[in-house]
Amino acid sequence: MLFYIFKRLLLIIPTVIGIMFINFAVVQIIPGGPVEQMMSTLYHSDETGVISRLESGGGSETLQTADEGGYKGASGLEAELIAELSSYYGLDKPAPERFIRMLINYFSFNFGESFYRDQSVISLIADKMPVSISLGLWTSILIYFISIPLGIAKAMRDGTGFDLSTSTLITIGYAIPNFLFAIFLIIVFAGGEYFQWFPLRGLVSSNFDELSFWAKVKDYFHHLALPISAMVISGFAGLTLLTKNSFIDEISKQYVITARAKGLGEIQTLFRHVFRNAMLLIISSFPSVLVSLLFASSLLIEVIFSLDGLGLLGFESTVRHDYPVMFASLFFFSLLGLFLKLISDILYVFIDPRIDFEKRIG
Secondary structure, three states: OHHHHHHHHHHHHHHHHHHHHHHHHHHHHOOOOHHHHHHHHHHOOHHHOHHHHHHOOOOHHHEEOHHHOOOHHHOOEEHHHHHHHHHHOOOOOOHHHHHHHHHHHHHOOOOOEOOOOOOEHHHHHHHHHHHHHHHHHHHHHHHHHHHHHHHHHHHHOOOOHHHHHHHHHHHHHHHOOHHHHHHHHHHHHEOOOOOEOOOOOOOOOOOHHHOOHHHHHHHHHHHHHHHHHHHHHHHHHHHHHHHHHHHHHHHOOHHHHHHHHOOOOHHHHHHHHHHHHHHHHHHHOHHHHHHHHHOOOOHHHHHHOOOOOHHHHHHHHHHOOOHHHHHHHHHHHHHHHHHHHHHHHHHHHHHOOOOOHHHHOO
16 A cells, blocks of 8 residues: 555656646636736826826837737837836746746745735735635535435435435525525624624634634634535535435445345444445545635635635636736645545545555556
8 A cells, every 4th residue: 555655646746747737838828917917007007107208209119019919908118118027927938948947946835926916825825724724624524424424314215205305405405506505694694684693704803812712712613604504505415415326326236135134234234334335436526525615616605705715816816817826726726636536545445445556556
């Protein structure tokens, strides 16, 4: 197993390089960028003095116009200024050179500075991390603690009233987008129309540092109650049905019928034989579930509840073409997903020792 882990760790390097290369190549063909945005801002702002110089006729011999093939928003800007902006953002070098330099910096965890925030990328990610970890971790724990027991119960009572009623509730929960349910929770429980039982903004209260330890714990979960509820209600449906189908598939197999014929009870058959085989498929979904909760699924929840996390940071950096933050977020989530996939493989062996990845890879 140790050899397999070592080999998988080595494979992470070319995998991350491939992911970064594809996304870097896509970004090169997308129109716009930080230089273009700054040129447009300079052109439409009298504060820079550019318009004054144009009106006085100064520097006309160095102007770059749209007719010369340049960016249209740069019409009327001095060529030296455009070159200076490109150099400032590190975009004056050829794309292959920039990509190689980016990889060297990223693998040494030097992510540089944000284009639009006076802050290093690593400090930005560290500032947003508590919000995303709080949302992703507690949501994942609740989803798994609800979905697995419920899925097993549905599999054991397949076709009964319990199965049908819970399936109806699961379908309704799955059909409601988490952001819509979040708005409903705010209206009802956060001072919208009815009750004001929960705070609306932030991860903790403004006087958090002054509270005692247990008061801090209470305040922390008090703020998380509504956003986590909104994410769980639409997140546990798929895993519940996956658990149910996995257990139903295993229960119908010959080894379960044989165990029952030998007089083994239902509970013993379930946990001694069915459980470890059915859980393999569920564990395999863990990396994608956690990464999506940390990044994609939490974006609208972060906006609605004013939680400034990695999802919102990644979205804003993509919209604004903040390349250091955008690629650093991608690098971080790629590494996280690959490591979580390795952990899920290790859990395979822990649940079912018969699995030997080293023999499978030769």
